[in-house]
Amino acid sequence: MSRIDVIMPQMGESIAEGTVSKWLKKVGETVKRDEPLLEISTDKVDAEIPAPAAGVLVEIKVQEGQTVEVQTVVAIIDSEATAGATAPAKADPPKADAPKAEAPKAPPATPAPDLAPAPKPAPKADTPKAAAGTMEERLQSRSTPLVRKIAAEHDVDIANIAGSGYAGRVTKQDILAFIDGGGAKVPVVRGSAAPAPSGGRSSGAVLHPEVAPWPGDSVEPMSKMRKLTADHMIMSRRTSAHVTSFYEIDFTKIAGLRHQKKKEYEGRGARLTYMAFITKVIADNLRKHRVLNASVSGDTIIYRKSINIGIAVALDWGLIVPVIRGVDELSVLGIAKTMHDLADRARAKKLVPDEVQKGTFTITNPGVFGSYIGTPIINQPQVAILGVGAIEKRPKVMTLDDGQDVIAIRTMSMFSIAYDHRIVDGADADRFMADVKRDLEAFPEGAL
Numbered sequence: 001m002s003r004i005d006v007i008m009p010q011m012g013e014s015i016a017e018g019t020v021s022k023w024l025k026k027v028g029e030t031v032k033r034d035e036p037l038l039e040i041s042t043d044k045v046d047a048e049i050p051a052p053a054a055g056v057l058v059e060i061k062v063q064e065g066q067t068v069e070v071q072t073v074v075a076i077i078d079s080e081a082t083a084g085a086t087a088p089a090k091a092d093p094p095k096a097d098a099p100k101a102e103a104p105k106a107p108p109a110t111p112a113p114d115l116a117p118a119p120k121p122a123p124k125a126d127t128p129k130a131a132a133g134t135m136e137e138r139l140q141s142r143s144t145p146l147v148r149k150i151a152a153e154h155d156v157d158i159a160n161i162a163g164s165g166y167a168g169r170v171t172k173q174d175i176l177a178f179i180d181g182g183g184a185k186v187p188v189v190r191g192s193a194a195p196a197p198s199g200g201r202s203s204g205a206v207l208h209p210e211v212a213p214w215p216g217d218s219v220e221p222m223s224k225m226r227k228l229t230a231d232h233m234i235m236s237r238r239t240s241a242h243v244t245s246f247y248e249i250d251f252t253k254i255a256g257l258r259h260q261k262k263k264e265y266e267g268r269g270a271r272l273t274y275m276a277f278i279t280k281v282i283a284d285n286l287r288k289h290r291v292l293n294a295s296v297s298g299d300t301i302i303y304r305k306s307i308n309i310g311i312a313v314a315l316d317w318g319l320i321v322p323v324i325r326g327v328d329e330l331s332v333l334g335i336a337k338t339m340h341d342l343a344d345r346a347r348a349k350k351l352v353p354d355e356v357q358k359g360t361f362t363i364t365n366p367g368v369f370g371s372y373i374g375t376p377i378i379n380q381p382q383v384a385i386l387g388v389g390a391i392e393k394r395p396k397v398m399t400l401d402d403g404q405d406v407i408a409i410r411t412m413s414m415f416s417i418a419y420d421h422r423i424v425d426g427a428d429a430d431r432f433m434a435d436v437k438r439d440l441e442a443f444p445e446g447a448l
Helices: 137-143 147-154 172-180 224-237 252-267 276-290 331-346 426-441
Strands: 005-006 017-023 034-040 046-050 055-060 068-071 073-078 242-250 294-297 300-303 310-311 311-316 316-322 359-366 384-388 392-399 405-420
Touching: 034 073, 046 172, 147 172, 172 252, 224 316, 242 426, 252 276, 252 405, 276 310, 276 331, 276 359, 310 331, 311 331, 405 426
Parallel strands: 310 359, 359 384
Antiparallel strands: 005 073, 017 034, 017 068, 034 046, 055 073, 242 405, 294 300, 311 316, 384 405, 392 405
16 A cells, blocks of 8 residues: 555644545545545635545545644545555554543534544644644644643643743743743633733633524524634734724726726736735835834744735635735736636635745735725734725815815725734834825836
């Protein structure tokens, strides 16, 4: 048997686990390389995962509805077998030194009758809490091996330390300060609704209050994607000091250029949308305003060299953010083509893991539904997100060359920029947005 492992991929930088939503192949069936094998769900994306090699699916280790860590082997393909020739293999028994623990419970799912029964996944011995609690708690308990070793030597429960790392993750400095009793960190009681101490950031459990249904109400469980999104949004609010600024943008010139070039772009296989113009201008200005294209890591700032812009796409079952890599090196035509391709494949669940990772800035467009303005939540670990309001004709006061004021009909929009005030000052965000406004309102025809 030539064994090929199928692993749970990491669908985003902050994603620690995924849920098997549906198996598209049964044990004993032949699969082709890159053929869709299963569907997974995370708080970033619902996606089809392709087979890593051609062969026969000989074992399914993780059943539908189960949630496991990224890099967990979920199935095995025999690249030398033929269909029906290989019986489902039994799962290896857990090691004697590994604690027995069930994965977090997911909505019930009935496995296909001919699927091999999967064992309950056992976490590694040094991560006893990895399978429990909210995404924040799981990220925090997955600290470095060194931190876990120090915790074990001093009989310290990492879950009771407020970490300063990403999403509350406990660092070496955190645990040493906790052990030394220096007062730098404060123990957190899990599940407590008490506010965090002044100047600190709560890393406690995300609580969703219970509300009683009334007669006639319908009650439906949240999808896995929705539950993880809820936790991720609350985590972002706790992590970043959110501030939002608003700018009015005149799109009249771009509207004219778009009308002139729309058919030409369609003939070249692209839809010339306002978002293509916006994304191009944002990318060009992120190069000049580096702090908006950065991340916070502990008490350091990472200034990203790459400019990778995520464009939020609304789906019937949630929201995902495909990422356009190296946007500053693309033309408006290139951006329009890439944006169209990513959005279509997101709706068809055809995105690959690499296409939802390593974003450095995000744009969300609630205006497509008619929203005048919004206050988006930062997509961690980024430090800024742009919200685009409806682009429509509105009355605007204009000053003519002779100084006379008139009311004119202009194509206008409201932009909102939410930024992390830990490293982005109001002046930084305002200078960035002032340049974006200037470049959009005076967009050169030669750039198309």
